[in-house]
Amino acid sequence: MDLLVCLKRVPMVGGRIGLLPSERQIDTAMLGFTVSPHEECAVEEAVRIVESQGGQVTVLTLGPPEAAEQLRDAVAVGASRCLLLEAGGKEWGPMATARAIAAAAEQAGPFDLILFGNEAADTADFQVGVRVAHLLGRPVATGIKSLSVESGAVTARREYRGVEESFVLQLPAVVSVKEGINLPRYPSLPGRMRAKKAVIETLSPAYSEEGLSMERLVVPKVERRRAAVLGEGREAVGELVDLLEQLGILA
Amino acid sequence: MSCAIVFCEAGPEGMIEASLRTAGLARRLADELVLCGRELPGVAAEQARQAGARRLVSLAVPGYAPRGIARALWQLAERLGASAVLAAGTDHGNEILAHLGALSDEEMVANCLAVERRGEGYVVTRQRWGGSLLEEAHLEARRALLTVAAEAVAPASSPEPEPVGEESFEPSLDPADLSVTASEQREQAAGVSLASARVVVSGGRGVGGPEGFGVIEEIAEMLGGAVGVSRVVTSLGWRPHREQVGQTGTKVTPELYLACGISGAIQHLAGCQSAKTMVAINTDPEAPIMSRADYAVIGDLAEVLPALRDALAERLRRQ
Numbered sequence: 001m002d003l004l005v006c007l008k009r010v011p012m013v014g015g016r017i018g019l020l021p022s023e024r025q026i027d028t029a030m031l032g033f034t035v036s037p038h039e040e041c042a043v044e045e046a047v048r049i050v051e052s053q054g055g056q057v058t059v060l061t062l063g064p065p066e067a068a069e070q071l072r073d074a075v076a077v078g079a080s081r082c083l084l085l086e087a088g089g090k091e092w093g094p095m096a097t098a099r100a101i102a103a104a105a106e107q108a109g110p111f112d113l114i115l116f117g118n119e120a121a122d123t124a125d126f127q128v129g130v131r132v133a134h135l136l137g138r139p140v141a142t143g144i145k146s147l148s149v150e151s152g153a154v155t156a157r158r159e160y161r162g163v164e165e166s167f168v169l170q171l172p173a174v175v176s177v178k179e180g181i182n183l184p185r186y187p188s189l190p191g192r193m194r195a196k197k198a199v200i201e202t203l204s205p206a207y208s209e210e211g212l213s214m215e216r217l218v219v220p221k222v223e224r225r226r227a228a229v230l231g232e233g234r235e236a237v238g239e240l241v242d243l244l245e246q247l248g249i250l251a
Numbered sequence: 252m253s254c255a256i257v258f259c260e261a262g263p264e265g266m267i268e269a270s271l272r273t274a275g276l277a278r279r280l281a282d283e284l285v286l287c288g289r290e291l292p293g294v295a296a297e298q299a300r301q302a303g304a305r306r307l308v309s310l311a312v313p314g315y316a317p318r319g320i321a322r323a324l325w326q327l328a329e330r331l332g333a334s335a336v337l338a339a340g341t342d343h344g345n346e347i348l349a350h351l352g353a354l355s356d357e358e359m360v361a362n363c364l365a366v367e368r369r370g371e372g373y374v375v376t377r378q379r380w381g382g383s384l385l386e387e388a389h390l391e392a393r394r395a396l397l398t399v400a401a402e403a404v405a406p407a408s409s410p411e412p413e414p415v416g417e418e419s420f421e422p423s424l425d426p427a428d429l430s431v432t433a434s435e436q437r438e439q440a441a442g443v444s445l446a447s448a449r450v451v452v453s454g455g456r457g458v459g460g461p462e463g464f465g466v467i468e469e470i471a472e473m474l475g476g477a478v479g480v481s482r483v484v485t486s487l488g489w490r491p492h493r494e495q496v497g498q499t500g501t502k503v504t505p506e507l508y509l510a511c512g513i514s515g516a517i518q519h520l521a522g523c524q525s526a527k528t529m530v531a532i533n534t535d536p537e538a539p540i541m542s543r544a545d546y547a548v549i550g551d552l553a554e555v556l557p558a559l560r561d562a563l564a565e566r567l568r569r570q
């Protein structure tokens with residue numbers, strides 16, 4: 001099995017989001033970078049499939065040169081080939097992103113299975129995987145929480161409003177997964193060594209504008225309140241139970 | 252005359268609240284509102300009337316086949332000359348509209364909070380980062396394809412109800428449109444579901460380990476609630492991912508959210524900010540969660556939680 005996993009480098013925002021004065025970007029000066037948990041799980045799933053069935057895992061990202069870091073993180077846990085699609089400092093919408101990924105998959109493939117995270121952590125457009133599947137003429141399932149590969153097909157499952165939905169997709173296929181499909185491993189020492197040495201292949205995809213153009217980002221106004229302190233330690237428990245009673249929780 | 256189509260999800264009890272809120276937003280985008288869906292129950296016609304729709308269209312697509320439903324929506328939109336197609340920003344809604352965007356090669360804008368016409372286009376406000384950050388954008392499109400973050404949109408006021416025409420629509424589908432169709436199996440409900448729980452008792456790294464969740468389970472049970480956790484807890488393998496609250500977990504909307512040993516990262520808050528009342532128990536009075544919680548107990552969970560369990564047991568016994 002030849003698998004391709006698509007990742008996106010995003011800032012590791014913690015307690016609050018700060019914006020640059022342009023209001024078009026998050027201020028990342030003090031932040032590290034990561035990928036979405038969904039994508040970490042996509043890498044883990046691909047590595048497990050290759051461990052049981054043979055083959056190799058290629059990881060791809062469309063981003064700045066620094067996104068090589070996220071590709072190397074994936075190598076550290078078992079991926080072997082890295083493709084960096086150069087974003088060239090532009091803001092790529094989901095349609096242009098999908099076209100770039102589909103073209104790269106055709107050029108660097110063929111891949112039996114292409115995995116995505118269900119949605120990117122930052123822009124959360126919920127569509128790149130589906131668009132890539134359409135461009136390549138492949139079946140697709142999204143939001144998947146369990147995957148099994150057998151004799152030329154994948155069975156993909158998820159839960160939705162109390163119903164288990166299961167889909168069978170003939171390979172080659174595209175699947176987007178959600179966190180919880182597995183528990184990703186931590187990188188091993190040999191993995192980290194491989195990651196350092198990994199070769200990053202770069203491609204320069206064609207950029208195109210689209211009909212949705214961002215004007216500015218806004219941090220939603222949440223009430224900045226100060227929690228009323230009921231007390232400290234064990235002493236506060238009586239107050240807390242009174243509060244729950246007042247709120248009607250004990251009824 | 253312009254028309255907006257809303258794809259509505261429905262169960263035996265009727266169309267879901269998220270779809271109805273989406274209809275409320277859609278009504279302001281066009282002269283005529285058309286609701287459609289699969290396997291609509293009888294009550295849907297009255298719901299459509301209350302929502303101000305003029306037509307209710309039943310889509311003849313066998314089974315949950317997202318691409319087939321998208322094809323049907325596209326053909327319906329072409330036939331009615333619709334200027335917008337919307338769905339609730341659920342797993343199904345986002346998936347179907349993504350297919351529609353791919354089939355018709357048009358923009359699809361996910362999880363909108365507000366949409367208004369501006370000239371030939373639209374101004375949209377949409378969620379990024381699970382709602383922790385908003386994007387204001389201009390959309391120029393022949394047909395607006397939008398999903399709506401319904402939990403963050405207020406229900407629209409009821410318009411003057413008018414009679415609703417009911418019809419069914421038979422799309423012409425390719426075999427590929429149906430090749431990915433869900434086989435569905437109703438799951439056994441185990442305990443209180445996290446997404447709809449009235450009380451959620453959540454534990455984070457501060458719980459210290461899997462054993463620490465015994466008392467959290469006991470408190471959740473006494474309050475008729477569900478156990479929630481932070482991502483640190485699932486990543487460490489202390490608890491299963493289905494209990495995770497947040498951007499990449501479950502969104503909860505309880506009356507009470509009790510956050511125990513959780514710092515309050517934005518990705519966690521993305522899943523619990525619509526709780527009516529939030530109470531934090533934490534050793535750190537400066538933790539970010541303190542500026543989002545209504546009440547706090549400053550203290551060590553190892554001391555506070557067993558005392559809380561005992562006090563609750565005592566109070567419930569006296570009731």
Ligand SMILES: Cc1cc2nc3c(=O)[nH]c(=O)nc-3n(C[C@H](O)[C@H](O)[C@H](O)COP(=O)(O)OP(=O)(O)OC[C@H]3O[C@@H](n4cnc5c(N)ncnc54)[C@H](O)[C@@H]3O)c2cc1C
Binds near residue numbers: 036455456484495514
């Ligand atoms: C793209 C992305 C998506 C994410 N999605 C999610 C998500 O869905 N859900 C989620 O939860 N996180 C998510 N995260 C992770 C998130 O950023 C935080 O890392 C995580 O929520 C922190 O969990 P925590 O509060 O349990 O741990 P910490 O941040 O380590 O906080 C532990 C808290 O416990 C307190 N504490 C410690 N010991 C005690 C004690 N004995 N008694 C009382 N208090 C104590 C500390 O003061 C501290 O406030 C995501 C991250 C990214 C980048």
